[in-house]
Amino acid sequence: MQLILISGLSGSGKSVALRLLEDNGYYCVDNLPATMLTDVVALYSEQGYQHVAISVDTRSAPTLAALPEVMASLKAMRVDVRLIYLEATTEVLVQRFSETRRRHPLSGNGLTVEECIRLEREMLEHIHELGHRIDTSHLSANALRAWVKVLVDADADCLTxxxxxxxxxxxxxxxxxxxxxxxxxxxxxxxxxxxxxxxxxxxxxxxxxxxxxxxxxxxxxxxxxxxxxxxxxxxxxxxxxxxxxxxxxxxxxxxxxxxxxxxxxxxxxxxxxxxxxxxx
Structure with missing residues (x-):
């Protein structure tokens, strides 16, 4: 099985990446707790799925600390697991939230959007080194889709x-x-x-x-x-x-x-x- 994990900052384009993978034949799951990955992958493997994409981010914050260990376990199970981490500058993210008028997932405690972004960066600090980072600050949705497609088609056993x-x-x-x-x-x-x-x-x-x-x-x-x-x-x-x-x-x-x-x-x-x- 090839498992693509999508993570990163809210507003950085994770939904765009996940939809691109779904359009290319991946079975996609949005917002799965990291601690459930092993069981879900085993279930999908039994059902014959060969290409799966799952987003893991701060919406399931209590389980994020387990992600490095879970990824190591999946690799030991010979799962081709790769993580794509999307990010953008604070200024760009603030502008995107302003344009879409959507609430930041961490805004429930009275924080400003900028404070939420700063907090989210801290929460994800240990994750972005686990995979390939893409800065979407100046990328169109079309460019991001193209970059993600090329990336998932690359050979995971070779340094890219x-x-x-x-x-x-x-x-x-x-x-x-x-x-x-x-x-x-x-x-x-x-x-x-x-x-x-x-x-x-x-x-x-x-x-x-x-x-x-x-x-x-x-x-x-x-x-x-x-x-x-x-x-x-x-x-x-x-x-x-x-x-x-x-x-x-x-x-x-x-x-x-x-x-x-x-x-x-x-x-x-x-x-x-x-x-x-x-x-x-």
Whole structure:
């Protein structure tokens, strides 16, 4: 059985992720106490379900402490269990609750939305390291669905190396393990003909291929990762997210993320461009 656990902050897109999995043939359960996971998985396994997705979050707060031990037990039972943790900045979450006019699940004690978010982060602090984090602060629902689908299709037995481009003017990604700042490199934005293009376009690639500083930055990041990836494997890490940032997340960061993905083609690689529209 493949079991996908969805967790994270309220308002970060857990319902979007769960509906995507349901549309892709997963049997989905929303808000199950962590202590019930083993019994429920055994029941569904007996009934022949091969793909199951379950959300586990602060709505069942008293059972959250048991989640790490339960996940270890499921893996010992040879269940392919993976956790996807969704989060977003406090400012974005406050705006989403304001727009939807929904109550935060922890708002029953007279707390403001911002106080509820802070409390929820503390309650989930021990969980986000158990799986793969996705910062949905600047993601459309369509982009989140695409990212989740690619993630669940990846081989769980291999370390997944995620290259993610972003723009610093939109804020640092919360889900990054490493952040490389490439704003010091030549910027094609200042050439009018190149401005509307992205780092995926041939003209931008030609622009960067003639720059020695770009080649040096690419070589340095590549060498750093080659040196340290073996240690992450030894630490039994399932995911390593490498964020490459430029000013707007359109040219330099996109180009370097694309080139790094090609350089590590022998690894299990996922490529994301935070500021570009999701491909349909």
């Amino acid at each position: 190396l995620v290259f993610e481009s972003f723009g610093f003017k939109h804020g640092l990604p919360l889900d990054a393990d490493f952040v490389f700042d490439v704003r010091c490199l030549p910027n094609p934005y200042y050439e009018v003909a190149l401005r509307p293009l992205t780092g995926q376009d041939e003209a931008i690639c030609r622009f960067f291929e003639g720059e020695a500083s770009v080649a040096q930055m690419l070589a340095d990041i590549r060498q750093f990762l080659q040196n340290w990836l073996p240690r992450f494997r030894q630490d039994n890490r399932s995911y390593v997210t490498v964020a490459i940032g430029c000013t707007g997340g359109q040219h330099r960061s996109v180009y370097l993320a694309e080139q790094l993905a090609k350089a590590f083609a022998g690894e299990q690689v996922l490529l994301r461009h935070r500021q570009l529209p999701a491909k349909k």
